[in-house]
Amino acid sequence: MIDIWRKKFILSDSDQPATIDDIRPTDANHDALDPKTFEAIEAATLLSAIDSTQTETGYLTLYRSISRPVQDAQTLQQKQIALREIESNPELYSVLGHFVSKAVSGERSLKYLLYGEFSGGLATDEPSTRSDKLEFGGYGYRQYKDGTQFAVDLVAGVEKIPRPQSAYLRTLLDAIRDFGQSRIYALMQGPVYSSGSKFKTKKEKSALDLYARFRPALLKIIPTLIFFSASYGILLFFDTLMPQFGASHIGYGILALTAPVLPIILLAMGVSDRDSIIYPLRKQFRESPELARAVEALGMLDELLSFYRYGKACIGDKTLPEILDEKQHRLTVSQARNPLLIKVIPDYVPNDIHLDPAGRVLIITGPNSGGKTAYCKTIVQIQLLGQIGCYIPAAHGQLVPAEHIYYQVPDPGQLSAAMGRFGHELKRTREIFFNSTQRSLVVLDELSEGTTFEEKMTISEYILKGFHKLGASTLLVTHNHELCERLQSDGIGRYLQVEFMPQGPTHRLIEGISKVSHADRVASAIGFSQKDIEEHLGRQNEQ
Secondary structure (H helix, E strand, O other), X not given: OOOOXXXXXOOOOOOOOOOHHHXXXXXXXXXXXXXXXXXXXXXXXXXXXXXXXXXXXXXXXXXXXXXXXXXXXXXXXXXXXXXXXXHHOHHHHHHHHHHHHHHHHHHHHHHHHHHXXXXXXXXXXXXXXXXXXXXEOEOOHHHHHHHHHHHHHHHHHHOOOOOOOOHXXXXXXHHHHHHXXXXXXXXXXXXXXXXXXXXXXXXXXXXXXXXXXXXXOXXXXXXXXXXXXXXXXXXXXXXXXXXXXXXXXXXXXXXXXXXXXXXXXXXXXXXXXXXHHHHHHHHHHHXXXXXXXXXXXXXXXXXXXXXXXXXXXXXXXXXXXXXXXXXXXXXXXXEEOOOOHHHOOOOOOOEEEEEOHHHOEEEEEOOOOOOHHHHHHHHHHHHHHHHOOOOEOOOEEEEOOOOEEEEEOOOHHHOOOOOHHHHHHHHHHHHHHHHOOXXXXXEEEOOOOOOOXXXXXXXXXXXXXXXXXXOOEEEEXXXXXXXXXXXXXXXXXXXXXXXXXXXXXXXXEEEOOOOOOOHXXXXXXXXXXXXXXXXXXXXXXXX
16 A cells, blocks of 8 residues: 555644645745745646535645645656546546545535534524634534434445556545544444443443443433323322322423423533533544545545546646656656646647756746746646646656745835845845755746846856756746856856747747847837837827
8 A cells, every 4th residue: 555645634633624724835834835936826726727626625635735746756656547547447437426426515514513613502504604613503413413424425435436456546445444444433333322421332332331322312212201201100190199189280280390391401411412422522533543534535536536627628738747756856848838828828839848957947038928937837837737646738748746846026015125126036036045956946037136237147147056056947037148148158057038020929939048128019019118108298298
């Protein structure tokens, strides 16, 4: 059995369910993607483009994959094998899809059981409108029955799935089967026997144990029978045994006075069941690694099916890139297209990607609005899709999972009065450099802005040479052809420029260094050229 599990499961062992806020990268807690890169590469939009998960756990699993991609090559290889098996076996896809879709409502019931607050009174099936908590009326009986039934149905459903060939799929299904052999499953399946704060399964209870069977219902048969028997006994006593005193009316009076006691007794028993049985039991459920792994397996199956559907819906070429287990990052892709733009630009122009030992530093020049930034985002988004085990929109690809992915863009919204733009951007570059390794992918969209040309040349040169010596795959977008020529003379880097025709940029990247930015074309296109300014001033003078 292969180890495909994360250190922390999606199913929370605390009293609050997991949300995307618990998974999203932060400055203090991130893996391959830091929060600035997560925003810059439009990771959330990329997730929406590939998401067709059905379960909440499936969505959170996919979100975790995007925001904290796997770095182990062997795990990704096994995940791809599983996806190929689903692709080649329509019957398996259908069975897995049916299994996941049936779990949707039950998964919600389990969430209500594990994290709901039960305030007493009349039971309600849906949580209150409070956004911060899952609050229900009643004592949790309905949620207990539905939530535990989900666990039973999950184990029963997995037995109907034919044994797959791939180790990844077998591991997921075996996790659910193993849960079916656990003590927690036996408690959820029932019956449960309780004594104080201790619980036993049917198998654990002996005939001599003084444990009462827990029945998840407000109306208790035995206490109700005892109450009515006692009431009938009182009535019988006064009606038949003391007729000479004419006291039958006393019996009816006592019966009328004691009738409201039954609901009070039942409500008190509901509080007792909730506080001494349901709450302690669900704490054991939440803390069960077997249950957490089974729910995780459901989410990971849902994620795989989402990848399959994305591949089916993908326009044009798609492929699962070959995953390489190497010490240095590598990404080579043929006919790569941007995963987001291909949906809005049907004739999107593909480009090749070569980040390998022969060209670990890639410098891109060319006109404004020529596609340089789109190309850089294509590289990072394809790396990310491949690193979560998903299809990439390309003809062929190879990649080494990146240990860190960084994307630096100007961030004027975070400027400090004491630092200025140059200091702020240089601090970000420093942060990236000191955290990068040979298995890192780094994109720098311009360097050393906000200073003189001479200082920009000097600083940019030693930064790029530093990344070159470090061995990280590094992309620089720049208009500074003098910097390119200086680095090229030292044998550093591979150089691409945006192809430019008389009618404008073609969005194809070709070898070479562009010395013209064609800024005048952009200014004219947006109506802010020299001619536009002069015409505006002329109109002002006429007024």
